[in-house]
Amino acid sequence: METMRLETAIAPEKIAAMYLQYEVERFYTHEAALLDHLRFEEWVDLFTDDTAYFMPIRRTVPRRNLSREFTRPGEMAFFDDDKATLVGRVQKLGTGTAWAEDPPSRTRHLVTNVRIVEDSGTELTVETCFHLYRTRLKSEIDEWIGRREDVLRRTEEGFRIARRHIYLDQTILLSQNLSNFF
Amino acid sequence: MTTAAPGTTAYLESLVNVATGELDRRIFSDEEIFELEMKHIFGRAWLFLCHETQIPKKGDFFEAPMGKDNVLVVRQRDGGIKALLNTCTHRGNAVCRAEEGNVRNFMCTYHGWTFGLDGELVGVPGMSDFYHDDLDKTKHPLRKVAQLDNYKGFIFATMDPQAPPLLEFLGRTGRIGIDLLAERGDIEARPGVQKFTLNCNWKFAVDNAFDYYHPQITHISAQAVGMIPSADATDTGGAKTDEGKSLGVQRLPTDLDTLVALGEYGHAISGPSLDSILKTLPTEMHELVTWRQNPGPLAFLGPVGSRFAGHPHLFPTAWFTMDSQISLRVPRSAGVTEVWWFSFRDRNESPEEQRAQLGRQIHSFGPAGFLEQEDGENWSQSTMQTRGGASRDIPQLLKMGLGRGKIIHEDGVARIEAPVNEYAQLWTYLSWLEWVKGTGWDELRSSTTPGDHI
Numbered sequence A: 001m002e003t004m005r006l007e008t009a010i011a012p013e014k015i016a017a018m019y020l021q022y023e024v025e026r027f028y029t030h031e032a033a034l035l036d037h038l039r040f041e042e043w044v045d046l047f048t049d050d051t052a053y054f055m056p057i058r059r060t061v062p063r064r065n066l067s068r069e070f071t072r073p074g075e076m077a078f079f080d081d082d083k084a085t086l087v088g089r090v091q092k093l094g095t096g097t098a099w100a101e102d103p104p105s106r107t108r109h110l111v112t113n114v115r116i117v118e119d120s121g122t123e124l125t126v127e128t129c130f131h132l133y134r135t136r137l138k139s140e141i142d143e144w145i146g147r148r149e150d151v152l153r154r155t156e157e158g159f160r161i162a163r164r165h166i167y168l169d170q171t172i173l174l175s176q177n178l179s180n181f182f
Numbered sequence B: 001m002t003t004a005a006p007g008t009t010a011y012l013e014s015l016v017n018v019a020t021g022e023l024d025r026r027i028f029s030d031e032e033i034f035e036l037e038m039k040h041i042f043g044r045a046w047l048f049l050c051h052e053t054q055i056p057k058k059g060d061f062f063e064a065p066m067g068k069d070n071v072l073v074v075r076q077r078d079g080g081i082k083a084l085l086n087t088c089t090h091r092g093n094a095v096c097r098a099e100e101g102n103v104r105n106f107m108c109t110y111h112g113w114t115f116g117l118d119g120e121l122v123g124v125p126g127m128s129d130f131y132h133d134d135l136d137k138t139k140h141p142l143r144k145v146a147q148l149d150n151y152k153g154f155i156f157a158t159m160d161p162q163a164p165p166l167l168e169f170l171g172r173t174g175r176i177g178i179d180l181l182a183e184r185g186d187i188e189a190r191p192g193v194q195k196f197t198l199n200c201n202w203k204f205a206v207d208n209a210f211d212y213y214h215p216q217i218t219h220i221s222a223q224a225v226g227m228i229p230s231a232d233a234t235d236t237g238g239a240k241t242d243e244g245k246s247l248g249v250q251r252l253p254t255d256l257d258t259l260v261a262l263g264e265y266g267h268a269i270s271g272p273s274l275d276s277i278l279k280t281l282p283t284e285m286h287e288l289v290t291w292r293q294n295p296g297p298l299a300f301l302g303p304v305g306s307r308f309a310g311h312p313h314l315f316p317t318a319w320f321t322m323d324s325q326i327s328l329r330v331p332r333s334a335g336v337t338e339v340w341w342f343s344f345r346d347r348n349e350s351p352e353e354q355r356a357q358l359g360r361q362i363h364s365f366g367p368a369g370f371l372e373q374e375d376g377e378n379w380s381q382s383t384m385q386t387r388g389g390a391s392r393d394i395p396q397l398l399k400m401g402l403g404r405g406k407i408i409h410e411d412g413v414a415r416i417e418a419p420v421n422e423y424a425q426l427w428t429y430l431s432w433l434e435w436v437k438g439t440g441w442d443e444l445r446s447s448t449t450p451g452d453h454i
């Protein structure tokens, strides 16, 4: 049986798309590993200086009011951070006195369903689903599942997150805080 | 610990000792006490529901908790507001399953009974074929709260028809608490109420609003990154980390100059005085508090009321912050409390000012707030330890400044001037006791009227 050579069987643009998908997924698994290993200073470096990190409030609304399910930028939110604020959060964790994370939470960031929905050349729009699992102290478990909408900018150092919107699948949060990153 | 039989007045009175500043930890986890609270506090007090700007258009609704009851606050066709119990008068199903939204009417999805915005029963499937037209629809509207009122756009309700009018319930101290938000300008609720769940008793969250002793430790990391100011002066009193190191605890610069107001029915204010906060705020932020010296606000606040820059709290569960937010502590069970953050803006402020305030609101409080991230675990762990057979026998201490609280009566306000203290917490529990005993309204008022010292 003759082995078909990949590049003759599949159109080059498809191979390029596969490679891009591979690069983006590798970026996300790297990012998740940084968070799960508490390497927050390196994590925050993955964001551009003009980044926007936003987690709106979600509300249970009637189907006909679905357009107001999520709050928008400029309204109340759980996170509405620029780079300086994100760096501030990381610095706070680094003080050694951020008690909400001491003892540290144990987290697992699972990132899946990676879809590149737009590629403008300099930037990609990427949607992912995530499952953040956290255990704390002796027996506390928190879980957040949701969807992220990122803008990834191509830079010389690789992808950098120029915007992240995080949409949780909870309305009333079931946890005592959001002291972790998404 | 007490020998009186649980449930009796003698038993309840043994739980709060104002003279020694000691509480019995049972009040934070006993189910029977929680049920008494539901009946005598949440079944009687005026409770904050929402702000009128959250439901501007006819058919807009917001679901609010009143004890274990859920109430729909609904904008009426004529522009008025009604508060209806969210339970179908047929067989009890919730007639609305959303937290907020806009509807033409409320149709129960069990059998289809349909209620107008005013709660009237307007539709019954099978009215002639099944009911033989033999059902008086006028007898089965959605039930209303006993009393509903509005103070400067802040909507309150009580389930007790005998409760005094809202203005009397609030009294001078409660009104000052609201005025410190309402008089700031043309106030509007920002879309989006942050809601999250704590495994703590509601009273831990409530008394913390007055606790200016905890920021220097609980929020030391926020202080370290500049979210809250610190003083050079320290009084660590020997506090050391588990490695034996001094944390270099830096109290807040305002901590030696604080003001407390104690009000009827358990309302209170505690925290920095205006003068001390002005000394710590950068000049460009003075407007955050100086607006209250303008003639309009001053007319309501008065010379004394305008000096409070701490935390007003309306008994039982509504804490007003200095920067236009309300934190509602919603008891769900003895050990579970939801925190609901309502946030406001002043429509007269510039877009830049409004944006800056939004940032402060999001980044200070709420579950991801630089400050509040650290609070929940203190309260949930404190709650957990009240369940231990031996642990619960250790008294809960509110001894700071005990016996030194000289109350000054001036301009209708009962105030104390002192360094950081625990007077407002003690006042809350003193009043709490009167409420849970089921004390009648007149006696409740007189027993929670401040005297000359605490």
Ligand code: FES
Pocket (backbone or CB within 6 Å): B088, B089, B090, B091, B092, B093, B108, B109, B110, B111, B112, B113
């Ligand atoms: S329970 Fe509502 S219609 Fe039957």
Ligand SMILES: [Fe+2]
Pocket (backbone or CB within 6 Å): B208, B214, B215, B218, B219, B371, B372, B375
């Ligand atoms: Fe706090």
